[in-house]
Amino acid sequence: xxxxxxxxxxxxxxxxxxxxxxxxxxxxxxxxxxxxxxxxxxxxxxxxxxxxxxxxxxxxxxxxxxxxxxxxxxxxxxxxxxxxxxxxxxxxxxxxxxxxxxxxxxxxxxxxxxxxxxxxxxxxxxxxxxxxxxxxxxxxxxxxxxxxxxxxxxxxxxxxxxxxxxxxxxxxxxxxxxxxxxxxxxxxxxxxxxxxxxx
Amino acid sequence: xxxxxxxxxxxxxxxxxxxxxxxxxxxxxxxxxxxxxxxxxxxxxxxxxxxxxxxxxxxxxxxxxxxxxxxxxxxxxxxxxxxxxxxxxxxxxxxxxxxxxxxxxxxxxxxxxxxxxxxxxxxxxxxxxxxxxxxxxxxxxxxxxxxxxxxxxxxxxxxxxxxxxxxxxxxxxxxxxxxxxxxxxxxxxxxxxxxxxxx
Numbered sequence: 374x375x376x377x378x379x380x381x382x383x384x385x386x387x388x389x390x391x392x393x394x395x396x397x398x399x400x401x402x403x404x405x406x407x408x409x410x411x412x413x414x415x416x417x418x419x420x421x422x423x424x425x426x427x428x429x430x431x432x433x434x435x436x437x438x439x440x441x442x443x444x445x446x447x448x449x450x451x452x453x454x455x456x457x458x459x460x461x462x463x464x465x466x467x468x469x470x471x472x473x474x475x476x477x478x479x480x481x482x483x484x485x486x487x488x489x490x491x492x493x494x495x496x497x498x499x500x501x502x503x504x505x506x507x508x509x510x511x512x513x514x515x516x517x518x519x520x521x522x523x524x525x526x527x528x529x530x531x532x533x534x535x536x537x538x539x540x541x542x543x544x545x546x547x548x549x550x551x552x553x554x555x556x557x558x559x560x561x562x563x564x565x566x567x568x569x570x571x572x
Numbered sequence: 573x574x575x576x577x578x579x580x581x582x583x584x585x586x587x588x589x590x591x592x593x594x595x596x597x598x599x600x601x602x603x604x605x606x607x608x609x610x611x612x613x614x615x616x617x618x619x620x621x622x623x624x625x626x627x628x629x630x631x632x633x634x635x636x637x638x639x640x641x642x643x644x645x646x647x648x649x650x651x652x653x654x655x656x657x658x659x660x661x662x663x664x665x666x667x668x669x670x671x672x673x674x675x676x677x678x679x680x681x682x683x684x685x686x687x688x689x690x691x692x693x694x695x696x697x698x699x700x701x702x703x704x705x706x707x708x709x710x711x712x713x714x715x716x717x718x719x720x721x722x723x724x725x726x727x728x729x730x731x732x733x734x735x736x737x738x739x740x741x742x743x744x745x746x747x748x749x750x751x752x753x754x755x756x757x758x759x760x761x762x763x764x765x766x767x768x769x770x771x
Binding site for chain 1: 684685687690691717720721722723724726727728729730740741743744745747748749750751752753756757762763765766
């Protein structure tokens, strides 16, 4: 799970991570928001109406969901679980509340927080993304400040000072996490480690 | 800290890790053992007499020490602490007891266990290293079995099936561990994260 404040450059980093790591899948969100020009159903989002989204919630088919500006966004459970059960990794772009919700049902999930190098850098990126009013910029900076308080809930913090370096760190985290002892123990028994190769 | 049974190929992996990661230092052990042909003081070991070794213990200048076959081996504290305080990383080749001793005084240290791919592979490597008697081979395999029981005390387990892949995993672990939130929090305050860049 990758979280980070608006403007930190999460999409750029995510896209490069997905390009560099074979077998890593991006979890596409479901949303009731209308597609913007250029957005493709099943690529950028799974677009669905309010009724269908309500069904997904009712049937427990979302790992997490939330509402922003009147639109609902959620993480479809089936896609994530199918990928994981076939031995693939999935990367999720989730906000702090979403990450906390998912961590409850999937404690083995890894939480990475993408950090801006500085307040100025974040402000510039928010302006570059087209936040028009000074008020809107300040609102996002304020939200970033609050999000950074929750870094304690994360496993890793990666500073997006340089995209290549951030991508390199995230790729290393994904590789390293596969070697964690608690994951090895979930499918190996140290007491019988040599059994498979004996006799 | 890198541990693993005799014959797992720890030295080969260690040497490649050291070659690939700039700024990573190898912690040279102190020993009372006599140098073997080709061994250089300060490169392979710090060779010292019983009296000097006893002084190191008495002065608390060893992070851990143990006795094998009448010879004492220990990890000099000064070297490790100097490297760490100047921002460098140190890799230690320690056995299970040594790793446990060091973890008590340095809980932030990372423990990696290097695992053989199979019993046969380990047996072949032990034979290749020149263990002559069947009894000695069995003694080492028995020790390996016992060491593998302690994998639960480690953070990571890396299988040395392929040296390049094992080295790649250890390098990723070293990179990833630098991004761990608890390390970031030890030198950053989320409440004042933006302070440095403001005003």
